[in-house]
Amino acid sequence: MIPLFSAGKLAFGSIKSAKLRSTLTVLGIVIGVAAVIANVSLGASFNQHFTNEVTNIGSNFIYIQGMQPKLFYDNELKIVENTPGILGVSPLKSQTAEVTYMSETKNIMVSGVGKSYDEVANTKLQKGDFITDNDGYVAVIGYKVANEKFDRNISARNSINITFRVGEDEKVTKTFKVKAIIQNPENTVIQAYNDNEAVLIPIDIMNEILGEKDYGGVFAMANDPATVQETSDKVDERLARNFGISERELEDKDSRPYIIVNQAEVLEQTDMMAAALSSFLTAVALISLLVGSIGIMNIMLVSVTERTREIGVLKSLGFTGFDILFLFMIESILLGVFGGLLGSTVGIAGAYSVETLLKLPVVFPFSLIAAGFFVAVFVGFVSGVYPARKAAKMKPVDSLRHE
Secondary structure (H helix, E strand, O other): OOOHHHHHHHHHHHHHHOHHHHHHHHHHHHHHHHHHHHHHHHHHHHHHHHHHHHHHHOOOEEEEEEOOOOOEOHHHHHHHHOOOOEEEEEEEEEEEEEEEEOOEEEEEEEEEEOOOHHHHOOOOEEEEOOOOOOOOOEEEEOHHHHHOOOOOOOOOOOEEEEEEEEOOOEEEEEEEEEEEEEOOOOOOOOOOOOHHHEEEEEHHHHHHHHOOOOEOEEEEEEOOHHHHHHHHHHHHHHHHHHOOOOHHHOOOHHHOOEEEEEHHHHHHHHHHHHHHHHHHHHHHHHHHHHHHHHHHHHHHHHHHHHOHHHHHHHHHOOOOHHHHHHHHHHHHHHHHHHHHHHHHHHHHHHHHHHHHHOOOOOOOOHHHHHHHHHHHHHHHHHHHHHHHHHHHOOOHHHHHHOO
């Protein structure tokens, strides 16, 4: 048997002697491997992005939204708060109102919240302090409200006028002092409620102005990420009992006058979205890799035909059929190795560029990248089997007669 080093040297010389043909062959593998690695990386990056988005909503959040007005009061709030596994709660009530600053008026979502809202909804402040029990007519405003909605930026301690619609025809205008500005969130695609474009005020003040006592919904935080779903189910069961829903109707989600969304459910949905996206991207990339493997097989078949006399000379010099097979297999594998190395480099660079451009988390699953490289080598091996066997079976006399 011909030594591996000698076989590699002869195969490399053959590749080098047909530079253009070898380059075009390797290019197919480069494109395929680069596509696989880039798409797998992008799929993982989107998955991480969706996870970050969900985390940005709140820490282990459970959000209960009434589907009809005047549904949640202090009693329902206490039911949620006293459920085992609940660490904190905040009522939430929203209404679009007219916000005026420096004689400029915009329609903005105004929400009444409790003192714990910043913790349960994971709201981070850029300046100032959040609402407390002792606060009256104060407001915490979103980053976009402070810096983009109006011609002039709003700062902490500035005053804004908020005009609420009370009933069908009456409007009430009150002056609020800006107490804090919410930090511009990095993730805003998936949110139960977008604080970035809202104005938050004490919910007691909001109900006082509107002449009401109910809450639109409840934002709650579970004490353990591992038990969010279990805690959410307990909250659901207690609220359902409170609204007179029988045990038999509990399985029917439409029987409730409210909806519950929790972190575990949203993460499950986003994981499914990311997995579907990743599978699609990988399938497209694998097609490119298949095309590259066909290219290697085609070029190797052409190479066998062109080198028929060379094969005859080698056999006449004592090279066995296995030696010829081994030579062509090494050449095919080398093409796969070159393609894998270049494809991995191009794929990583491409994925990094796209992830940076789209401001996505930079994620490189190195196990999958290694798998992409070895797939390229395997493709080179498999693509070379048939041409190598064809070369090995040639008879020396017939090969030497070939023109």
